[in-house]
Amino acid sequence: MGGQAVSRYSQIVTELRRRIETGELAPGDRVPSTREITRHWGVAMATATKALSELRREGVVRAVPGVGTVVAAPGRPVRAARPAAAARPAGASEASSAPTALTLERIVGAAVAVADTEGLAAVSMRRLAAELGVATMSLYRHVADKDDLLMRMMDSVMAQSPLPADPPDHWREAIELAARQLWDLFRRHPWLAPALSVTRPQMLPSALPYSEWMLTTLHAHGFDLHSAFTAHLTLLNYARGIAFNVETEREAEAASGLDSEEWMDTQEPVLLAILDTGRFPALSCLAEAGYDLDLDALFEFGLQRLLDGLASAQGRP
Structure with a gap:
């Protein structure tokens, strides 16, 4: 059963990547949601989430708050997480090596986008790190834990509708x-x-x-x-x-x-x-x-x- 799940996961990633590379799904187009993937391919929610996470890790797609997961623009940097011993010069800061400095606002925004499109269960520190292209542990410089993150998520969305x-x-x-x-x-x-x-x-x-x-x-x-x-x-x-x-x-x-x-x-x-x-x-x-x-x-x-x-x-x- 585990081998079958892996096979279906690979099929989903390959098929969605093919649609994007051939232009069937253009930059900015919305890609199938986890719900649509579970329905079309007959897989579990975890498998659908893993497939979209892989495409996000590659930088092929990205999450947009209030819209869903869309095809990333051409030339968008690949957002694979760096190893702990990152290949950057000694003493260089994380902020200077990343396209955009990691901030609390970016973390909360990414968490809200994932929760809006896939549900709160899909929000994890590992998932957010992949979304933001950073090491997982770097998130803890800004949030204490997932409970702290959830509080900030709730406060953020309510602040946007005064x-x-x-x-x-x-x-x-x-x-x-x-x-x-x-x-x-x-x-x-x-x-x-x-x-x-x-x-x-x-x-x-x-x-x-x-x-x-x-x-x-x-x-x-x-x-x-x-x-x-x-x-x-x-x-x-x-x-x-x-x-x-x-x-x-x-x-x-x-x-x-x-x-x-x-x-x-x-x-x-x-x-x-x-x-x-x-x-x-x-x-x-x-x-x-x-x-x-x-x-x-x-x-x-x-x-x-x-x-x-x-x-x-x-x-x-």
Whole structure:
């Protein structure tokens, strides 16, 4: 079985390299994602990740935040990791021998790009070192460990979407704006919702303005600070709970090779057999009419009901 996995891995690397060398995939074109590779070649996620990592190590492809893995531009330096005893003059600094100096910002940016395209499980110090073309141990000059890196990743993506300086005048519009902005963050970074904790909240400087915004808005609407914070946590965990499905669906699709609609098609015979018993007339009617699950619509529906409840609790619009 191990030999077969290696063979499939080699086939994937060879085929993708061929497409790039022949111009079938041009510089800037998006290469198949790990999910697409698992589905097309019928391999495990680990094999798909390893194949893309090899092409990144060679400098053939690169990760672009919010886009995915794309073909690198011609002449882009090969980013193979250097041996520990690097072949550079004694006394030369790492920064002077590298095309771009290694910084905390570059490390965090690379980690976010990998997590956005392949999930948080794909982020490792070894993987980031290959992405950045440096020795693995050099990363530890900037981050203590993976937990420290994750904190910086979360803080970084939240800092990139600051709330406006002037909030809307009406409390409901202000809460809607903040909640939708948080939802958008979860959608753009599917790993963020599972990484955030409500019971053991991480101290993220970029998240505090969001909490302050919610507390200030709700307090002005008539909630005491304790109740306002409870309402804030309820709204936060609502958005986070819906967003959990984005990452779990991505993982399920990669593991099964089926998107949600394709998977539901495989379950239809079982569902219809159960509904044919006549025990669930309401569900039978719904099944006949059809139901398309849209997470954005689901989020918006629940958000409005929660805001209706908050308005009712204070007895004013």
